[in-house]
Amino acid sequence: MIYVNYAVAGVVFSLGVFTVLTRRNLVKIVMGLSLMEGSIYVLVISTAYRRGSTAPVLLTPPHGFGERALARGNVADPVLQNIALTAVIIGVAVTAVLLAAVVRVAQHYRTLDADDVRELRG
């Protein structure tokens, strides 16, 4: 629990939403989405943290402890970190697809202005 990180995540997420809602340049919209995504990583990783915990990398048990004691050690929650990692992977793929679409839009419409890319409406 790190409250500063939560605040940062909230601010960055809001910036991302602001970008998506107000910027008409398609590349900037993609960047806004990336900002939202990045803020979520910060949020999730911060949620995983516990006061005084270490990274959940456990090689050998400390002297005088058995294997079972490892599970009770003060480590950050590996499941949430794992969730964040999954999201990073998906995020990279999605950003690539988004940018590919932007390139195609630029080729077809000869513009990146979202207001000129609205053949479908109504």
Add this chain to the structure above:
Amino acid sequence: MNDADLSSLLPLAVVAPIVGAVAAPLLARWSGRAALAVSLLALGCASGVLVLVAPTVLGGTVLVEEVGGWRPVGGSQLGVTFAADALGLVFALLCAVVGGLLLLFTFSDLADLGRRETGGYACLFQLLLAALIGSALTADLLNLFVWFEVAALASYGLTGFFLERPYAVEAAFKIMVLTNMAAFYVFVAVALVYAGQGALNFGQVRASMPHALGSADLVALALVVAGFGTKAGLVPFHGWLADAHTAAPGPVSALFSGLMVNLGLLGLLRVVFDLYDARPGAVLVLLGVLGSLAAIGGAALALVQDDLKRLLAYDTVSQMGVLVIALSVASDESLTGLVYHLVDHALFKSLLFLCAGAIVHATGMTKLSEMGGLARHRRVLTIAFVVGALSIAGVPPLNGYVSLGLIHESTEHGHLALFVVLTLAQVLTVAALARATYLAFFRRRDDDYDRFERPRVGMVVAFLSLSAGCVAFGVAPTWVLDHVAGPAAASLTESGAYAAATLRGHGTLTAVHVPFPYLDPVRLLVSGGTVVVGLLLAWWAVRHEGRSARALRPLVALHTGSVNDYAAFAVLGAVVAVVVLAAT
């Protein structure tokens, strides 16, 4: 086979289409037909597995498979669990069978595709189906999110399939932005639930959900409503839906409308009932309002569309609204009706979109104002479209009559506002489809069509199978209610038993028994009344095209086509959902 053997087969239902998705593009280098054959084989294999487990699951047993042998330790489950309950199985089976038919149709319709395109298309198509089947069978919250993303990525590719058409790329960009935001909402919701409950398995989350929900749980629920609501195409998250359906090939629109949007609904059902036990009451009210907006807004927009596929897409928004209204009533009757209507909608909406695709295939036309007189040239196509339209209109003995009847009946007592909304939406829906049917098929058209391609065998097979499904689910309501909809609704009414089963590894549910008086005069009167009023409205809309367009201009003008605006609507909806739920 005993239950353990049957449940060990469950992952195959997902693995088979994924293997097909990998094999199809490789085989397509050699021959397009081989790619088609392997795809159909993969979907046939998935259907086979699901049919094999169906008698047990529909009999009330929940089959549970801990993937990779990760069993719960001390009551906590870290691994992914697959659980087949009747609800998930019905949806998964629907996806495998209808998906196979759509793929068959595609390769008749788009037979002149290049080999590379054929392979890519079959790959994305099967990935999307695998994601839908996976989301139906999974009992793990993070896994549900992953299937959501797999479905989303595949749908981006399929929307932009006609890369050479500018509007296809435009539509692909819109669906990407909106679905991506939806994915963020769902993702944050999953993280919040995990941070609060320390669990991802449905049974474990359900068990540790506190009696008084904390604010993090409520925000998570609101984000789930916004995220899965986007996938389901609820107003105001629906901006992507009509565009994606217009731009995609016909069978892809059928796949989106008939099957993919249901992923959103299924996610809502799983989270609202199985994890939160339909608490707090405000979430049902919120969903009732969102459903009403979609039901009426979608149908009204459908009434003034000129593009046939766009019209059908807005009708999908309306039908999803009807389904979500049924969810919000949350009685035995409405939930049975919901499952019944979900199956019906998949059948008739796929059928209608395939008809629209076949019209494009035959004439190259998409606009209703250019079509006309197709009834004279295309006997089978006309019958198929009319069957689909009559099913939506709820004309007995077709399937819509029973499912809509159940949903309408469930709102008659105590939910008068929803009953009025449903009736109004139904009148508008009948009018929109009657107008489309008249303009495309029965209007006089003096000059002949330039080109007229012959329908192919695969197309006729798909038409006949889906039409037969529409009729079968309409003439045998007692059987369907006892063996399909009743057991499936039990996963929602007895959500605690289902959730517990996913953790314990086994469990049974007792089917809901809801009678449907087929010849009840009130039902017949309501159904007949909406059809008559709808037809009158359609007649007025055709006669006074300008006036109906003017009346709905403010609503149409909201759909500016700008991705910023659509994102703004969606964010507004999400904020409202968070505020409403956090305030309770």
